[in-house]
Amino acid sequence: MHIQKHTYIFLYSIILLFLAACSAKLPTEYDEKNELPKIYPDYAGVTIPVNIAPLTFELDEEAEKMVARYKVGDIEIICADKMQPDIDDWRELTSAAEGKDIQVDVFARHNGRWTHYRPFSITVSPDSIDPWLSFRLIPPSYVSYEALTISQRCLESYDESVIYDNMLCGFEVDGQCINCHNYQQYNPERMQFHAREHCGGTVIAYDGQMKKVNMKNDSIISAGVYPAWHPWLKLIVYSTNHTNQSFFTTSHDKIEVYDSESDLIAYDIDKDEVTNIENRDDELEVFPTWTPDGRTLYYSSAQFIRDPSIEESATDIIAHYDSLHYYIYRKSFDPESKLFGPRELVFKAEKASALLPRISPDGRFLLFSLADHGVFHIWHHDADLWMMDLQTGKVRTLDEVNSPDTESYHTWSSNGKWIVFSSRRDDGMYTRPFFAHIDKEGHFSKPFELPTADPDYHRQFLRSYNIPELMRGPVPYDPHDFARLLKGDGVSVKYVQQLSK
Numbered sequence: 001m002h003i004q005k006h007t008y009i010f011l012y013s014i015i016l017l018f019l020a021a022c023s024a025k026l027p028t029e030y031d032e033k034n035e036l037p038k039i040y041p042d043y044a045g046v047t048i049p050v051n052i053a054p055l056t057f058e059l060d061e062e063a064e065k066m067v068a069r070y071k072v073g074d075i076e077i078i079c080a081d082k083m084q085p086d087i088d089d090w091r092e093l094t095s096a097a098e099g100k101d102i103q104v105d106v107f108a109r110h111n112g113r114w115t116h117y118r119p120f121s122i123t124v125s126p127d128s129i130d131p132w133l134s135f136r137l138i139p140p141s142y143v144s145y146e147a148l149t150i151s152q153r154c155l156e157s158y159d160e161s162v163i164y165d166n167m168l169c170g171f172e173v174d175g176q177c178i179n180c181h182n183y184q185q186y187n188p189e190r191m192q193f194h195a196r197e198h199c200g201g202t203v204i205a206y207d208g209q210m211k212k213v214n215m216k217n218d219s220i221i222s223a224g225v226y227p228a229w230h231p232w233l234k235l236i237v238y239s240t241n242h243t244n245q246s247f248f249t250t251s252h253d254k255i256e257v258y259d260s261e262s263d264l265i266a267y268d269i270d271k272d273e274v275t276n277i278e279n280r281d282d283e284l285e286v287f288p289t290w291t292p293d294g295r296t297l298y299y300s301s302a303q304f305i306r307d308p309s310i311e312e313s314a315t316d317i318i319a320h321y322d323s324l325h326y327y328i329y330r331k332s333f334d335p336e337s338k339l340f341g342p343r344e345l346v347f348k349a350e351k352a353s354a355l356l357p358r359i360s361p362d363g364r365f366l367l368f369s370l371a372d373h374g375v376f377h378i379w380h381h382d383a384d385l386w387m388m389d390l391q392t393g394k395v396r397t398l399d400e401v402n403s404p405d406t407e408s409y410h411t412w413s414s415n416g417k418w419i420v421f422s423s424r425r426d427d428g429m430y431t432r433p434f435f436a437h438i439d440k441e442g443h444f445s446k447p448f449e450l451p452t453a454d455p456d457y458h459r460q461f462l463r464s465y466n467i468p469e470l471m472r473g474p475v476p477y478d479p480h481d482f483a484r485l486l487k488g489d490g491v492s493v494k495y496v497q498q499l500s501k
Contacts, residue, residue, distance in 0.1 A: 024079060025078065026078060026107060027067065027116075029114065030113075031115050039058065040057060041448070043055050043104075044120040046122055046447070047123040047124075047125050047436075048435075048448060049129040049155075049437075050094055051131065051155070051156050052094075053158055054084070054086075055451050056452065058456060061108070063110055064109045064112070066082075066108050068107070070122075071102065072093055072101075073096060075093050084453070084454070097124040099125070099126050103121055105117075125437055129415075130413050130470040131156050131471075132152055132472070133468055134469050135153075135468045136464075136465070138466050140254075146167060148166035150164045152471070152475055158451075163181070164178060164193065164482045165483075169195070170199065175197060175198055176195050176197055179467075180192075180194050181467065183229065183471060186414045188474055189207055189208065189475075190207065191475060192227060195486050201214055201490040204269055205477055212488060212489070214491065215267065217274060220495070221241065221279075222242060224239075224267060225238060226239045226286060230294055230335075234269040235266060236269065238266075238267060238288070239286045240262065240264075240265055242259060244259075252381055253380055253381060255376075258318065258321055260313040260314040263276055263278055266338075272494060273493065273494050275495065275498060282306070284302045284375070286301070287356050290359070293363065295332065298346065300326040300327065300329070300354060300357065301326060302324050302325055302327070322373050325373060326354055326355055327345060327347060328347040328354050329343045331344070336501070337501055347368070347388060352371065356408070364391055365388065368387070368388075380408075381428065384398070384402040400436075401419075401436050401447055405428050406431070407425075408422045411468060418437055419444070420435050422434075422468060426449075430462065432450060432464075433465050434448065434450070436448075
């Protein structure tokens with residue numbers, strides 16, 4: 001009882017402190033400074049969806065105290081020390097600001113004197129964003145991958161939960177690695193992910209039904225790796241890969257991840273059939289993705305002529321890793337016959353590597369990541385986002401989105417108004433999700449970082465957000481049900497020359 005009483009007192013005190021922080025008053029005497037305040041995260045001049053969670057920030061410089069104000073018309077929120085708006089107040093504010101700007105004023109006290117910095121604005125777009133985001137949370141892979149989860153976060157609040165925990169099936173020598181969660185048309189009830197090593201297999205969840213699939217077959221390189229779920233068919237295209245990694249002692253890029261072999265396969269969920277759709281000996285195919293109409297498959301591929309005198313293919317690849325360049329291709333697809341057409345070159349980078357093609361929901365834009373070489377741009381500090389207008393063929397770098405550091409995994413919102421991507425712009429070490437709005441002409445707004453209840457959270461949370469995927473709602477399956485499924489036997493696939501109609 002005493003512990004319970006003290007807990008209540010503690011929580012009540014925290015609530016009072018929070019309420020006091022956001023019922024502060026602006027200073028009446030201050031000096032003007034014609035400079036923007038240094039805040040973290042940097043939300044100055046960003047555009048946000050009307051349904052996003054409250055933007056919190058803190059002063060990113062030494063000061064005795066900070067007071068900040070969000071204001072739209074007669075509605076204002078004033079907070080001290082950290083800008084942490086109450087969610088109900090925030091929703092009232094963004095509702096009033098829809099299609100307009102929130103004005104932000106920041107005051108800081110140094111040596112007993114207050115300074116008012118140049119105000120900035122936050123534009124509230126009436127375009128909403130899908131309310132949920134899923135991602136892997138993982139420490140740097142050269143440290144550990146045991147403490148690894150696939151998690152989900154409500155973008156309209158700070159609610160977060162685990163979809164699956166890497167350690168539910170094992171630990172250390174019996175460890176597991178989970179990756180590549182993917183959904184059919186942003187539907188959280190239709191998802192898949194992989195578990196490698198202990199209790200390995202591919203988990204398929206479809207409208208409440210779950211199964212574990214053992215996709216490895218003598219006729220394909222490996223089990224499915226990078227997935228692309230067809231927009232409406234119960235069909236998933238995967239790349240199959242033999243993946244390796246090498247570590248550097250002096251390079252700014254600490255790791256080089258590369259494929260010694262990779263092909264494309266198609267998997268029929270109902271029939272448990274697999275077939276090769278691209279398996280050239282001199283090509284390394286990877287990262288498939290569908291167009292929204294389900295009639296074209298895009299992917300990346302690099303040509304590599306193997307040296308017959310080198311027995312180990314991984315040794316051969318790593319000797320030429322910095323000259324390995326991936327181009328973007330596409331193949332037509334007939335949903336009735338399930339037949340793919342020949343490949344067609346879409347984009348050939350000049351002495352660079354173009355990966356992770358993603359098509360906008362209206363079919364107009366092709367978004368991709370470009371770096372000097374290789375297949376794993378998440379570890380390349382020179383990786384940037386680029387975009388092709390498929391109507392005009394024009395290709396450009398997204399200067400308004402990119403930073404001096406890594407931009408990699410990315411996806412579109414279901415309404416095509418937003419992108420989310422992984423960036424290492426904060427510290428060069430950890431990827432975090434950033435969002436940007438796109439207008440009708442294909443120009444993006446300044447990106448903003450995933451909001452958190454405490455603005456300093458990401459700088460203290462030593463995990464990378466990997467493969468951000470937007471969803472229409474939360475994944476409804478229990479992590480322990482996934483674990484029980486993985487501990488059991490899986491369904492074996494049958495190799496066929498052509499998928500059944």
